[in-house]
Structures are given as structure tokens and as C-alpha cells.
Amino acid sequence: MSVLERLRGGLVVSCQTVDGGPMDRPEIVAAMARAAVAGGAAGLRIEGLENLRATRPLVEVPVIGIVKRDLADSPVRITVTAxxxxxxxxxxxxxxxxxxxxxxxTDAREDILAAILAGGALAMADCADLADGRAALAGGATVLGTTLSGYTEETAKGDAGPDFDLIRQFRGLSAFVMAEGRLNTPELAAAAIRAGADAVTVGSALTRLELVTGWFADAVRGGR
Structure with missing residues (x-):
């Protein structure tokens, strides 16, 4: 069965800890990944080379890899070099x-895409809008993610919900559609599938304990 068929209709868990937090260690990320698979995750999204090296030998599900870098002259963070x-x-x-x-x-998106394809891996474009998806497919990307909708200057609109419209638009391109971004409840994840996503990635709500704890702590304080 192909990588995409193994992911189709499933949940991808993005095992990303809070940078510099107490859980920001490769062995903890790897343990999170194993727990996610035990809970039914069809795939994983892992940030960082050391985290990926710690996780890969322990799991058999497909893994989406990224490297995040903070650039002084660009807001782009996700896999910025070939x-x-x-x-x-x-x-x-x-x-x-x-x-x-x-x-x-640092490197043009076309050069990064070309490096992924030359290396024999599948390419997933983290997109903000329909034009991004079309450009990625034209260059040979296989997976379109709604990851960056709402996180660019052009798409920021203060909406705390997922971009179901972009999921539907990507469905019309006949791509493998990965819903990602602000899908922080099971109900929203299911709604993304109904909107046309082939798979759904959930990260913060599952793996960033500090953030989720803050949600509950704020709710409890507000309920007094």
C-alpha cells in the first residue's frame, strides 16, 4: 500500500513541543509519536532532524518531516532550504x-520542491491559498496542506476557525488534501473530512501540553 493510501481517511499527529519547553527533547518527541500511533494515528508530522532520527526507528507509519528555522529577513519558517x-x-x-x-x-520554493523530488520523497506544500496549491501541483508536489491559511499577511483575518473553503478548493484540484491548522477538536477534524480532506493533521491540541493546559486554566479562572 502506498504512503498516501496509508494516510487516506486518517489522522496525522504533529508531534511538536513548545520550543525550549520541558518536553522539547528528542526522546520525549519519540515517545509522543509512539503514543499517537498507539492511539490510532495513521501518520506523524515531526519537526527537526534530531527528533526525526529519534522517532523514525520506533514507528512504521508514514512520517512527514519538516525543519523550522527563524530567519532574520523572512517570515517563512518551514523547510527553508534545499x-x-x-x-x-x-x-x-x-x-x-x-x-x-x-x-x-533562503532558497526559492521551487528549488526546495525540486530537492524533495530528486531525493525520492513525496512533497507536501504547506499553503495559504489556492494559488499556492496550483503552483505546488505544477511543480510536482503531491500533497496540499491548508497549514498556512490565516498565517500570512494576505490571509490573516482574525478567524479562529479552520479554512474549510480552502479544503474544498483544493479538493477541486484533484490533489491529496491535508487539512491542517486550528483543527483543535474531534468535531472540527471530522468536519474537515466532510469538506473534502483526504487526511487531517492535528498538532497543538494533542502535543503542546503547555498550550492546552493554558486553555483549561483560563477557562477555570474565567468560570469563578
Whole structure:
């Protein structure tokens, strides 16, 4: 069964800890990944080469790899160089996700996409809008993610909900559609599938304990 068929109709868990937090250690990320698979995750999204190297030998499900970098002159953070893409493939990523927007970064998005394809992995474009998806498909990407909708200057609109419209638009492109972004309840994840997503990625609500604890702590304080 192909990587995409194994992911189709399933949940991908993004095992990303809070940067610099007490859980930001490769062995903890790997344990999170194993727990996610035990709970029924069809795939994983892992950030960072050390985290990927710690996780890959312990799981058999497909893994989407990314490297995040903070650039001084660009808001782009997700797999900003072709070298990072190649390193992720060497570390065992089945799919490499990259920022599919046209915003400037260290290497052009086209060069990063080309490096992923040359390395034999599938490419996932983290997109903000329909134009990003079309450009990614034209370049050879296989998976379109709604990851960056609401997180670029052009798409920021203060809406706390998922972008179901973009899911539907991507469905019309006949791509493998990965719903991602602000899908923080089981009901929203199910709604993304109904909107046309092939799979759903959930991260913060499952793996960022500090953030989720804050949601509950604020609710409890507000309920006094």
C-alpha cells in the first residue's frame, strides 16, 4: 500500500513541543509519536532532524518531516532550504513538507520542491491559498496542506476557525488534501473530512501540553 493510501481517511499527529519547553527533547518527541500511533494515528508530522532520527526507528507509519528555522529577513519558517529537505529524506521522512507560499526565504520554493523530488520523497506544500496549491501541483508536489491559511499577511483575518473553503478548493484540484491548522477538536477534524480532506493533521491540541493546559486554566479562572 502506498504512503498516501496509508494516510487516506486518517489522522496525522504533529508531534511538536513548545520550543525550549520541558518536553522539547528528542526522546520525549519519540515517545509522543509512539503514543499517537498507539492511539490510532495513521501518520506523524515531526519537526527537526534530531527528533526525526529519534522517532523514525520506533514507528512504521508514514512520517512527514519538516525543519523550522527563524530567519532574520523572512517570515517563512518551514523547510527553508534545499539542504534541510535533503537531510530530512536522509533521516527517514516519507514526505517532506515545505512552505508553499511565494514569500522570500533562503532558497526559492521551487528549488526546495525540486530537492524533495530528486531525493525520492513525496512533497507536501504547506499553503495559504489556492494559488499556492496550483503552483505546488505544477511543480510536482503531491500533497496540499491548508497549514498556512490565516498565517500570512494576505490571509490573516482574525478567524479562529479552520479554512474549510480552502479544503474544498483544493479538493477541486484533484490533489491529496491535508487539512491542517486550528483543527483543535474531534468535531472540527471530522468536519474537515466532510469538506473534502483526504487526511487531517492535528498538532497543538494533542502535543503542546503547555498550550492546552493554558486553555483549561483560563477557562477555570474565567468560570469563578
Amino acid at each position: 539542504a534541510d529537505a535533503r537531510a530530512l529524506i536522509a533521516a527517514g521522512a516519507d514526505i517532506v513538507a515545505y512552505d508553499g507560499t511565494p514569500r522570500p526565504r
